[in-house]
Amino acid sequence: MNLNGKTILITGGASGIGLEAAKQFLEIGAKVIITGRNQQKLDAAKKNGPSLIAIKSDVENQDDALSLFNQVSSLGGIDILYNNAGVGSPALNLGTANDQILEYAIYEMNVNYFGVIRLNNLFMDMLKSRKESAIINTTSILSLVPALEEPTYSATKVALSFYTRLLRKNLEILDSTVKVFELLPPVVATEMTAKRKDKKMTTEQLVKTLISGISRDQFSIRVGDTKLLYIMSRFFPELAFNLVNPKKIHASLL
Numbered sequence: 001m002n003l004n005g006k007t008i009l010i011t012g013g014a015s016g017i018g019l020e021a022a023k024q025f026l027e028i029g030a031k032v033i034i035t036g037r038n039q040q041k042l043d044a045a046k047k048n049g050p051s052l053i054a055i056k057s058d059v060e061n062q063d064d065a066l067s068l069f070n071q072v073s074s075l076g077g078i079d080i081l082y083n084n085a086g087v088g089s090p091a092l093n094l095g096t097a098n099d100q101i102l103e104y105a106i107y108e109m110n111v112n113y114f115g116v117i118r119l120n121n122l123f124m125d126m127l128k129s130r131k132e133s134a135i136i137n138t139t140s141i142l143s144l145v146p147a148l149e150e151p152t153y154s155a156t157k158v159a160l161s162f163y164t165r166l167l168r169k170n171l172e173i174l175d176s177t178v179k180v181f182e183l184l185p186p187v188v189a190t191e192m193t194a195k196r197k198d199k200k201m202t203t204e205q206l207v208k209t210l211i212s213g214i215s216r217d218q219f220s221i222r223v224g225d226t227k228l229l230y231i232m233s234r235f236f237p238e239l240a241f242n243l244v245n246p247k248k249i250h251a252s253l254l
């Protein structure tokens, strides 16, 4: 897919992976619209990239989504919808009765899964009407192997991964030209992983790989450690599970 001259909407584009993606998409000649819930973060992003269009919008909220759709339509529409916004919650042991488990699970599902479906539904006809268009959904290395410390988050990403694969197939059945990409990042250095001590990829490296994947129509973009874990999870599932969940983390869940 040729990205030059395309208009891309990046949800959660005011920080982390989304902000780096906004920067790199601008550099290659795309027009970029970013969203987020925090106006200050959006203003700061715009200050560093004045050509960005920043719109305050929460993917959990249907009214916000409708308003976003109307604003984007009046700006001429988009060619690419990049569903990047995502949230994770603090680690909890699912085997301990705790109301927060349900609270966190609903929040994560609303943002990471239903938020994506909400925007895809709204923008689908617009994307279908474009000459060359795409949807990018951000799942995770944890959609291949779940993490004990991020159980309900892992579940949102596997739900999104199945949805993404089926969305691609459904569009094919309809003979649509809308391309559906799945980005599967490894652990990346952002606010979301600030407390983790593992090896982390930079946002810059991740987004370079994303852009290269999209340019080559590589629909499943597995980055860094995700590539190896993909193979391992297919042939040695227990080994892959233990690699993601080493014994030392059990203590944190007691």
Ligand SMILES: NC(=O)c1ccc[n+]([C@@H]2O[C@H](COP(=O)([O-])OP(=O)(O)OC[C@H]3O[C@@H](n4cnc5c(N)ncnc54)[C@H](OP(=O)(O)O)[C@@H]3O)[C@@H](O)[C@H]2O)c1
Pocket (backbone or CB within 6 Å): 011, 012, 013, 014, 015, 016, 017, 018, 035, 036, 037, 038, 041, 057, 058, 059, 060, 083, 084, 085, 086, 087, 111, 115, 138, 139, 140, 141, 184, 185, 186, 187, 188, 189, 190, 191, 192, 193
């Ligand atoms: N970092 C990693 O290691 C990693 C690995 C695999 C997958 N991912 C996925 O990559 C994506 C980006 O994550 P990140 O690491 O860049 O995290 P991040 O630094 O925490 O950024 C997440 C962005 O999403 C926005 N956001 C959150 N909830 C939103 C909502 N309801 N509506 C609109 N925007 C919302 C946040 O902005 P506001 O708070 O201002 O709304 C923020 O800009 C997520 O989907 C994440 O699950 C990350």
